[in-house]
Amino acid sequence: MSSLSRELVFLILQFLDEEKFKDTVHKLEQESGFFFNLRYFEEMVTNGEWDEVEKYLSGFTKVDDNRYSMKIFFEIRKQKYLEALDKRDRTKAVEILVKDLKVFSAFNEELFKEITHLLTLENFRENEQLSKYGDTKSARGIMLAELKKLIEANPLFRDKLQFPTFKNSRLRTLINQSLNWQHQLCKNPRPNPDIKTLFVDHSCGQPNGARAPSPVTNPLMSAVPKAGGFPPLGAHGPFQPTPAALPTSLAGWMANPTPVPHPVASAGPIGLTAPNNAAAILKRPRTPPTNNPALDYQSADSEHVLKRSRPFAMPDEQVNNLPVTILPVPYAGQTHGQSSYSLDDLPKTVVMTLSQGSAVKSMDFHPVQQILLLVGTNIGDIMVWEVGSGEKIAHKTFKVWDLSACSMPLQASLANDYTVSVNRVVWSPDGALFGVAYSKHIVHIYSYHGGDDLRNRLEIEAHAGSVNDLAFSYPNKQLSVVTCGEDRVLKVWDAASGAKQHTFEGHEAPVYSICPHHKENIQFIFSTATDGKIKAWLYDNMGSRVDYNAPGQSSTAMQYSADGTRLFSCGTNKEGESFLVEWNESEGAVKRTYFGLGKRPVGVVQFDTTKNRFLAAGDEFSVKFWDMDNLNLLTSTPADGGLPPSPCIRFNKEGTLLAVSTDDNGVKILANSDGVRFLRTVENRSFDASRVAPAAIVKAPSVGPFGSNNATIGTTIGDRAAPVAAIVGTNNDARTLADIKPRITDESAEKSRIWKLTEINEPSQCRSLRLPDSLTAMRVSRLIYTNSGVAILALASNAVHKLWKWQRNDRNVTGKATTSVAPQLWQPSSGILMTNDISDTNPEDAVPCFALSKNDSYVMSASGGKISLFNMMTFKTMTTFMPPPPAATFLAFHPQDNNIIAIGMDDSSIQIYNVRVDEVKTKLKGHQKRITGLAFSHTLNVLVSSGADSQLCVWSTDGWEKQASKFLQIPNGRAASPHAETRVQFHLDQIHLLAVHETQIAIFEAPKVECLKQWVPREASGPITHATYSCDSQSIYVSFEDGSVGVLTASTLRLRCRISPAAYLPPNPSLRVFPLVIAAHPSDPNQFALGLTDGGVQIVEPLESEGKWGTSPPAENGAGPSTTSGVTGSEAPQR
Secondary structure, three states, X not given: OOHHHHHHHHHHHHHHHHOOOHHHHHHHHHHHOXXXXXXXXXXXXXXXXXXXXXXXXXXXXXXXXXXXXXXXXXXHHHHHHXXXXXXXXXXXHHHHHHHHHHHHHHOOHHXXXXXXXXXXXXXXXXXXXXXXXXXXXXXXXXXXXXXXXXXXXOXXXXXXXXXXXXXOXXXXXXXXXXXXXXXXXXXXXXXXXXXOOOOXXXXXXXXXXXXXXXXXXXXXXXXXXXXXXXXXXXXXXXOOOOOOXXXXXXXXXXXXXXXXXXXXXXXXXXXXXXXXXXXXXHHOOOOOOOOOOOOOOOOOOOOOOOOOOOXXXXXXXXXXXXXXXXOOOOOHHHOOOOOOOOHHHOOOEEEEEEEOOOOEEEEEEOOOOOOEEEEEEOOOXXXXXXXXXXXXXXXXXXXXXXXXXXXXXXXXXXXXXXXXXXXXXXXXOOOOXXXXXXXXXXXXXXXXXXXXXXXXXXXXXXXXXXXXXXXXXXXXXXXXXXXXXXXXXXXXXEOOXXXXXXXXXXXXXXXXXXXXXXXXXXXXXXXXXXXXXXXXXXXXXXXXXXXXXXXXXXXXXXXXXXXXXXXEEEEEOOOOEEEEEEEEXXXXXXXXXXXXXXXXXXXXXXXXXXXXXXEEEEEOOEEEEEEOOOOOOOEEEOOOOOOOOOOOEEEOOOOOEEEEEOOXXXXXXXXXXHHHHHHHHHHXXXXXXXXXXXXXXXXXXXXXXXXXXXXXHOOOHHHHHHHHXXXXXXXXXXXXXXXXXXXXXXXXXXXXXXXXXXXXXXXXXXXXXXXXXXXXXXXXXXXXXXXXXXXXXXXXXXXXXXXXXXXXXXXXXXOOOOXXXXXXXXXXXXXXXXXXXXXXXXXXXXXXEEEEOOOOOEEEEEOOOXXXXXXXXXXXXXXXXXXXXXXXXXXXXXXXXXXXXXXXXOOOEEEEEEOOOOEEEEEEEOOOOOEEEXXXXXXXXXXXXXXXXXXXXXXXXXXXXXXXXXXXXXXXXXXXXXXXOOEEEEOOOOOEEEEEEOOEEEEEEOOOOXXXXXXXXXXXXXXXXXXXXXXXXXXXXXXXOOOOEEEEEOOOOEEEEEEOHHHOOOOOOOOOOOEEEEEEOOXXXXXEEEEEOOOOEEEEEEOOXXXXXXXXXXXXXXXXXXXXXXXXXXXXXXX
C-alpha cells in the first residue's frame, strides 16, 4: 500500500474515532495493521476479554513470528488457564491446555509438563513459582505490564504504537478545501451554494446574479469591510465588542440546540449590535441569519451543534482556513501552541505520606505558602499540614459555634446524629481565609494567621441539607463566598459579614459543583447538578442564562486552566461512566473528549489542572495525566499503591506537588524534581510554623477589595528562613572546611618521629597473585569477592564477567581465596560467558555495575544496556529488564529482601524495583547527575545514595521519603572532574558511612549525614580511583591513579601503610597500569583484590610473618571531628 493510502487509513481512523464508531475503529486498526491501539488492548486485557485480545493481536502478529510474539501469546493463554483453575473450572482449564497451550510444548516441553501438572493441585499457588499469585485483577495488572514491554520490544510493532500527529478533523478539512476549489471552478457560482452531497463534484446551477467573489476578495476574509458586506467579526465570538458585551464564555452557551436542522448557510456572522445590557444578551437566544456567502455543508447528524463562522483575515495561500465547514472543526484562533515539557514535569515521585486518621474528602494547597496543605475529612475534621516537614500544624474538629442560631431542622438533625462530613475545603485567593462546606447545612469561614493560628470568622447555615461545594469570588471587587447544596440552590454571601447577597434557583436536582469565573469584566458562575444539567448565572438575580447537558448526564465539576483561557469538566454518571472534556466556550459544545478513564460503579472521578498544560484525574486506583492538547492518556502512576478507586487529588499552584488521598486514611505527596528540591530547601531550613505569624502577619487580614491584604500574607517561608540558611551555610553545618586550621602540637610531632609509615616497595615485602586469565584482557570495571570468600567475580569493560574459584585441597584447606594457590577461571560445561546486554552503546563509554545476591546464587548486572540476572552456577541469563534510556549505573540488593533492588540511573533517579513481580515500586529523585553509589543500612532502615554531583542523600526504606542530603566539601586547591564518582559503603555498625571521591575519603554519620572526618591524599599520588572498608571495618583500602594502594586506620583516617605498584606489578615502563577498583576479602581483614586497567586481577596479602599492614599511628591529642590531609612521608593530622 502506498504511503498516501496508508495516511488515508489514519485519516479515516481519526474520523471514525471522532464520530464515536468505536467498534469500527478497532476493526480497521486490526485489519489494516497500521496502528496498534495499546489503550484498547489494555482495556480488553484488564476486562479479561481473551478472545477479543487474540483476535486484535492477530492483525499484527502470529504466535510463531518471533520470540516476543510467542511470549505475548503464551502469557495471555497462561493467564486464561490460571483464571480457569482459580475458578475451579477444570473442564475449561483442560480445554485451554489442549487448544491454546499445547502449541508451546514443541518449544518447551518441560514447561508444558509443569503447566499440565497444575491440574493435579488443589490450589495452583502450591507451585513455588506461583505462590505470589494474588487475585485476578492484580495478576492481570502484572501481566499487562509485562505484555507492554514485550510489545514495545517486538520489532513487528515498531512504528505502530504511535498514532501520527495531525490536526483534529483533518479529513473534514480536506473535504472543505475541495468544496471551496470546486466552487471557484463553477461557471456561475452562487453566493449561497447549497451543498447536498459529496458523491459528485459540486456545481452551481444557473444564477440570477453576478459571479460570487473569490476567497481573495470575499469580505469575510479581508480585514477591511466592503460595501454591502458584514463588519469583521470579533476575535472571541459572534457578537461585536461593546462596552458591556457578553464574554465569550457565555455568548455561545445561551442558545439551546434546536431540534430542526439549521439552514445550510447558518454559519455566517451575526450582524447584530450587542445590547449594552449583558443580561439581555443572555436571556434571548438568537437565530443566526442565513445570508452568508461562505459555504457550509451540513451533515444530517450535526444538528446538535450550533456553528458559527470565524473571520479569516489571512493570506489566500493558507487554504486550511478557507471558510467551508462541513462539521465542527476546531477554531484555529483558539489553538494553543505546544510548549516544551516532559513527563518529568509531572509530580509522580512519592516523597511523603501524611496520616489523617479519617478518609480524605477535599484538599487545597495554600496559594502563597505552597507547602501548606488544607485537608477536610469524612468525620468533619480539618487540618493544615506543613508538607516540608510532614507536620500537622493545625487541627479542628467539627463543632457548631452557635447552636442557638441554627434552624430547628438542623438542631434536630444534630441532636439525632452530630457527625458530619467535609464536602469541600478551599483557600481564598490570597490565603488569608479558607472555607469549609459540610454535609449538614453549615459553612465555616476561618481566618488563617500562620502556624497553628486558625480563628473562627463566619458560621453560615447556607443550605437545607448538604452543602455540596464552596468557592470564593470577587463580584464588584468585594470578596464573596459562593455555595451550592442539596436544596437545588446556589447562594452568594459577603465574606466579611456573612450577609446573603444572591440566591440562584432553577436547578431541578441537587447542585453538585460551582465554578465562578470572569471574562471581559463580566463576573459569572457555572453550576452543575446531579442530573447532568449545566447552568450559568450573572450576579443579578435574573435567573439562569444557560441550560446545557453535561456529557453522559454526569455529575460534573468544571474548572478553568490557570490562565483562565480554557474550560474543562470531569464527571461520572449513574452508570459509572466518566467523562473528561474540554469545552468550546463560544459554542457551548464539547471541544475534545479525553480517553483513558475507566468505568467505576460508584463515586465521582475528581480532577485538577496545572501549568496550563496538564490535566490529572484520580481513577482506577491511580493518578492519570493528560496533555491538554492530546486526547490520549499521557501517563499514570499508582503512587506506590494504596490508593482508593477514585482518589481525591490536588496540585499546588506551581504544579510541582500533587496531594493524593489514600485508602488507609492518608495523603501522599507526590513531587517532580522541582518539588523535591523545593521541599528539600524548606526541610533544610529551620522552620517553626508556630513563629510564622508574629513575623509575617501582625494583624487579622482585612476582607475588602481584591488584593487589599496580599501584603500581609505575602511573606514566604523562604523569606523567613533566609537568615538561618545564611548562618548554617550551604552544607547545613556551621563548621566549614576553611574553619579547620592545621594544628600540630609538639607532643604529636614527637610521637610522629617515633612512629613510622610502613612502606611496601618490593615484591618480597608482601604476597601477591595475578589471577590466571585465558580470555580477552579488557580493563576491569567492577570487582567483588563472593560472600563465601571462595571466589572472585570481575566485570570487564567489554561487558563480560569472569569468575575465579578456589578449590579446597591440602594446600588450601579452607577453600577460600588466597595468594598461596592459584584459582581456576571457571566456566560451565556449556562454555557460555555471562555477557551483559550492551544495546547500541559503546561498552567503553558505559558505566558498568553489578550486585551479588546474599547466597551467591545470582548476580544482577548491567553495562549500559538492559539489566541482566545471571545464574552463577550455569551462567545462564535468567531475565533481562529495564532497557535504556535511562541506563542503570549502580545496583544494590535490599538487605531483607533479595527480590527488591535499588537501581541508580544515569538520569539521576533511583528506582526501587521488585524483581519477582517485575514492577518499579517507587522512583526517588534528589540528585542532579547520575547515581554512582548505593548502600543500605538495615539498622537505620535507610538507603544512602551518592552521585556524580558529589551529593549524598538519605532515603527511608519504610516510605522511601528523603530524610537528609549533603554535598561533599571539595578540598581547597583541588578540582574534581565533572563526572567524578562518589561511592558509599556502610561500616559494620551500619551507622558510620564511608564516602569515596577522587579528592578525598570521608566518614559520615547516618542518618543526618554529619561529616565526622575527612582525609585528603597527597597530590603526587594522583586521584583516588576506589576505596573500601576491610571486612572488619577497622581498615580502609584506597587505590590511586599512580598505581599505589594506601591502608588507612578507619577510626582515625590516618595512613599507616603505602604499597607501591612495584610491589605487586611486574616492571613495564611502556604500559601505565593502575587499579580501577578494589575489593576486600569477606572474612580475611588483611586481604584485598585489585582490578587493573590492563584487564588483570591481583590479590594482595601481607607477609605471613607480619600478619597485617603496618601499625596504626599514635592517636591524636584532642577530640572532635578531624580532617586529615596527606603530606609527603607521614600524614599529619589537622583539626
